Amino acid sequence: MAELAAARPVWRQAASNWRIRIGGGFLLFLVAVALLAPWIAPHDPIDQDLLMQYLPPVWAEKGEAGFIFGTDNLGRDILSRLIYGARIALIVSVCAALAAGLIGTTLGLLAGYVGGWVDQAISRLVEIWMAFPAVLLSIVLVAVMGTGLHSVIIAIAVIDWTRFCRVVRAETMAQKAQDYVASAVTIGLPSRRILIREILPNVMPLLLVLLTLEMGIAVIVEAILSYVGLSLSSEFPTWGSMIGAGRQYVNQAPWLMVLPIMAVIATVLALNALGDGLKDTLDPVMRK
């Protein structure tokens, strides 16, 4: 049975993993929502209507049929803002995870393969980086760089590359001890080629897991930055800024906060499930 399971292609195994199904399914749903936002959102997400302030959800006593989940402090439709907010969440999480992954993987591969002073210098840098409170540092960075999509992405990447660096370094060291690397060195392949063509593909499964988990972290950090009012200008609806407004008016209108919090939690849980599922499927040790 064990051989049979191992002989199945990886993607078939992935498709039968319930974590990947749930996590990946939710993520696909989110991508669809983000892409179709202009067609499925019932209202313009930034359209203010002060006569329609603080409308409760439609099932509540004073709810209006046109605003299923109610309106916020400026009379904007909550559902439409939520739908458009998915766009920002996805863009930030994908870009920030890729950027953090690129920096961390490059340094991790170098530290793990070259060793010696290069490894010491990079490890020391990681250690110093870990001595910072990540959230505060990202807030300060965005404050210095100015708000905007690119600042948020840079801030997350600059803070979180260490996660990739530590894991990739350890994995590269383990790979370097394998026979195939020794053979590659013996037949005289240049180091750059060994790193990129031989070791990197073997680190890739692990990297995929890390990227998925990092996307979840990026969603949270973006929400935190918008909550503090440092992510994007108020023309862009983000889940974090919706939560921030909700906290301010929580006593008048508690429903303002419920949906965006649920959106963040569902996205983070889905990305975690996807990451864990990928880990189960891709990690050869776990598979045994």
Added chain:
Amino acid sequence: MSAGFLLKRLLMAIPTLFGVAVIVFVLLRIVPGDPIAMMIGPGATPADIEQLRVTYGLDKSIAHQFVLYIGDLAQGHFGTSISMRQDVMELILGRLPVTIELCLMAMLLAMINGGAMAVIGAYYRGRWPEAGIDGLAGFMLAIPDFLWALLFILFVVILSLSGLPISGRISHAISFDAVTNFYLIESLLRLRFDVLGSVLLHMLLPALSLALPLAAIISRVLKTSLNEAMTQDYVQLARVKGFSRLRIVAREALRNALVPTVTLTGVQFTFLVGGTVLVEKIFSYPGIGNMAIDAVINRDLPLIQGLVLTFAVLFIAINLAVDMSYALLNPRMRHG
């Protein structure tokens, strides 16, 4: 523990501290974006900007600025806060006790919660309560402290639990002329139980928000070590002697399973401390985390710098303490 080991670890913290100081300098002065523009409101004249530039020494060369900056730090000068017009060090030291008490309470809650979950999980090994605990731990860990804080506030408001405060540190109705800012300890020593009760009640939700993710980690690691300990000879012996399973898990196995948990908990404690930045803001809790966000909002550069460095020093100190306690608990690591 040998004095040499202690000295070595202390000396190793110095380059890390220096590196932290360098990075703070680079981030705040060299990264694109002008610190003066960040500090000053719209409406400022070029003369105002020039004046501030001179006041903060930003008219000098980067190298000169760096030497001045390191010199000031070495003497403990963090400068004067722009928004509060007070010495940064004094401001931070005044608020630090608030955050320290909050973090220690959160740690205590995490240990109790995580410990209980681990013991229950190990007791019911392989049966449905264990699966339930694993699921719960996964959920507690996936949701960060920031979202727990907001969820708690939502619960309090929706369920109208008016007895549970969601902002501040102590009820306005209570007057307490504290000598220190350690309200918890001071009220206990002065037998002011009204103050103690109010402070504990205000602390509950912020501390719980910080504690839950850490509790999940503790429960996972401790349960694994407990299950491992349960296969050891002395546990078999206790079983033969006829001790109850609960007694074996909670007394015999727990004692031996604690070492890896203590180490890991220490490392994770730094994340808990970092979490105070937002959790304090959300609950309007007057510690250094809340102060840090206000400093950023007010563009108070000297205060931001002082606070980032303070957090970094706390992190390094915690890691140092963890390394030392690990060496104390495990003689093999002493010369590692």
